[in-house]
Amino acid sequence: MNKENNNGQIFDSQVLSRMASFLKPHIKYFILLVSLTIGLGVLAPARPWLIQYTIDNFIVTDDMPGLNKMVIILIVVQLLQALVQFCHTYLSGWLGQHIVKDMRVQLYEHILKLKLKFYDNTPIGRLVTRAVSDIETLSEVFTNGVAAMLGDILQLIFIFAVMLYTDWRLTLISLSVLPVLLFSTYVFKEKIKVAFGDVRNAVSNLNTFVQEHITGMNVVQLFSAEKREQKEFQKINKEHRDANIDTVLYYSIYYPVAEVIAASGTGLLVWWGAHSVLEGYATLGTLIAFIMYINLFFRPIRMIADRFNTLQMGIVSSDRIIKLLDDKDFISNDGTYAPETIEGNVEFKHVWFAYKNDDYVLKDISFKVKHGETVALVGATGAGKSSIINLISRFYEINKGTITVNNIDVKEYDLYNLRKHIGVVLQDVFLFSSSIRENITLGDKSITDKQILDAAELVGAKSFIEKLPGGLSYEVMERGATLSVGQRQLLSFVRTMVYDPKIIILDEATSSVDSETEALIQNAISSMMQGRTSIAIAHRLATIRNANNIIVLDKGEIKESGSHDELLKQKGFYAKLYEMQYKEVENVN
Template identity: 70%
Template sequence: MLGVLAPVRPYLIEQTIDNYIVVGDLDGLGKMTLLLIAMALVQSLVQFSHTYLSGWIGQYVIRDMRVVLYRHLLKLKLRYYDQTPIGRLVTRAVSDIETLSEVFTNGLAALMGDLLQLFFILAVMLYTDWRLTLVSLATLPILIGATYIFKNKIKDAFNEVRTAVSNLNTYVQEHITGMNIVQIFNSEDREYDKFKDINIEHKKAQLRTVKYYSIYYPVAEVIAATGTGLLVWYGAREVLNEEITLGVLVSFIMYISLFFRPIRMIADRFNTLQMGIVSSDRVLKILDTEEFIKDEGTELLEDMKGEVQFDHVHFAYDGETKVLKDVSFEMKAGDSIAFVGATGAGKSSIINLINRFYEITSGNIYIDGKDIRSYKLESLRGHIGLVLQDVFLFSSSIRENITLGNKDITDEQIMEAAELVGADTFIKQLPGQLDYNVMERGATLSVGQRQLISFVRTMVYDPKLLILDEATSSVDSETEEMIQKAVERMMKGRTSIAIAHRLATIKNADKIIVLDHGEIKEVGSHDELLQKGGFYANLYEVQYKHATERE
């Protein structure tokens, strides 16, 4: 619409000069003035509508794209996050998608409008006087060449900027998250120097875009001004020779200004589109990633017993280096099993596979006699309670960290679970109790309190299979004793798996499985394994004897 209206105002001014100003018709001049004002108001209204509609469409599109992208991220395997920097994903989900909104706001629609405006202005100019048109556009090939060169240069510069932004986000995210490590090892100055280097690269990339814009726009302005100068020189001669009227010359000056303006902007429009293409390509690469656990099962675990069986299971995180080798074991409903072994023996890998956070390389895992791949993921994980050593709490209330937004869990259920694990005492002492904000990663709570919150978070779902991944290794002796009593109550009527770290967890287990480099070395009770005098006995001597003496 704007492209169609663009030539109207110069045409009206041409008519005003030739038909009213030159002949001294003041009444007609007044009417034309009102018409020009009305025309300006119409163009302003159309401009507002165009700008608002473009922005509205752009924001709705990126809203939907972010939702689609985030839903896809939620389904990706943990292996994908093991291999992909979080800062890069943040850049894709925020900055790259924000760039796509520019395609709708200042890119595609604006480019179509500019091209339409050029077409109509050129048509009117040729219809009015083809000779003046040729003179006016004599410098156009030079401007097109300069625009083409600028477009290529600025595209490369923008790609460098996007890469620099991604690197900057990745570095900042990782090092703010790990700030305690930075400070513990007095590495502030070294990390500061690294950040300065990355930031300098970002600055250089941005300055390259500034340089190209600084060169292009003055050059384009000089070329456009030269075209206008040629038009005035030739047009003035034609007016003096009475070949054209003064109104035609004035209108052509306006036409040429309107014609060169969108050409100068077209380079920006193309670059906006190119950046949109680059950003969309990055987003689509994530959406095309199929590294997710295939939820093709149809079975529902409506009444889980808790029977678990590993049948010759092999597993490798990277697909090559095996961390589990031919692991086979079986546990019946109500059994409690503890896994022990050195770091890297494969204990946590077994837990990850039971929850289907990763897919096994070969072999089979059965729960209640059926392959875990036959169950729907939500149903499978809904019956498994997992307590990790490294507790992650969100910057929210205790209630939100326990329910994770599940509206079906009541405050009464939360406090019942808290009482079970002994967390109710400290929760009641906090300001606001369940409404207390634990801040990012639970910074306002002690390590033991964070661990207790994770216990409550698990127990409100009343899991049939309870898994404890060294759940008491991060707490003090007093808290451990309280948790151990809670764990004993939690295990009643449930199948339980514990990655053993402290002596109490191992002694109470029905069966202990000793792992070493991904292989099962020994299986038996605590007393049986000690009597064998083998691998477990040596582990016990090294890792647990001193703890026993202190007890």
């Protein structure tokens, strides 16, 4: 299980500057938020000071008119503070949510552009954590982190200034316990920082495990691995529980300790202040105001540790998000060639390709497919068939050589235009939790129901779609769980044909279906190939026999090519492969 042990640095200038870039579109609101924060800092010591003034000047002198006036002023100041507090709380939350929305949109747009190679090497659960949990942590940074911490610091400064101005002796006595509180706050901050880092790692690991194993639940159950996977889940969940319990423990220790320290300061203040009042060095109003000051002073100190760690976890989350945003492993889209239509001629010229470094899975591959022709790729597992069909659509970049469509290098095409002309049907059909219509159009509103039904009729899927409750509006469960294998395959054909591509790339999938469905799929394949350039990984004998050219691959190299009959006459690599894999199928049929 991969862990990311980056606990972050609170003053990481690079991360902070990147975070600030997301703030720029909302800078006016941020300035307003800072102004409200300053206002709260100024208003914090106002109430104790007014109470002190009221006691010493109106209550002690029994001045009822003056007392009534001060009560009204106190109420007005309290209402003003409540209003500013409301505006501050709402604006900080509003600002945080808008920034989080912008970041999440940018992150998702970035993820959409990454190469398939990135997804080959990155657990999906980790990406879910980045896009959901880590960004949600940033919401806390802007809601309860930056602005709140700034407010706490300003409150401390203003309260300390007023206390010092009012009575420096009482100030020193009441704050004599401050070093102890600061030390305990520092220890708490360091402990909770590590604990929160462990929690984030545990959440990431938990998300990854749950996402992968729910997606692959059929494999888990097929191999009766439920108990083993349950034990593994319990282990990961225990790590998550223990990490959270550590945070609970540190909070459980710190807050009572902080309360005891604050109470000690209050006790010293009352003891010294009472003597001062009795001896005439201080007034009763001053003593009562100082009791209020010290409570106001110690509360933000207790909160700052929490705010600090919220900010620190935000830095950790920001660092992870920024690293993902900085991953520029994109397929370059520098091409500008964007024809409305193409004929569909495809040619590989001395193509070399490796997923990792120089470990080539395709070696010096050269072949040509003319408009309207069908090429079948055959070979053992790992021969390089899937790699070839992935390269035509530029899902991966080749290392050496050239791939052309209509005699134009695929790199010169606008990437989206190139893929518009190429229809790909893979063995593993992925359907989303949405309607049949949405699964076929993928949200393209320009595609009409008539176009969908025409394409469905072409591949023989119209009748089964119309029989579904709601027809095109029928809601497909995740990965098409409520549909048969054959139905899912037919939908993938409709999804491809609704765009009327000129090149069809087909990884045939007729295993695990009954003979009637297999016949439907074969008819659909024949309809799709009609008048189009077709490149197919051949699983069926019919595709091999009807192909204009058969390319035999082994360990990334072309061993033979030619028609079915030509290759059988050669009695070479293909003849042996045919004897092993296809002869039995022919006898059965």
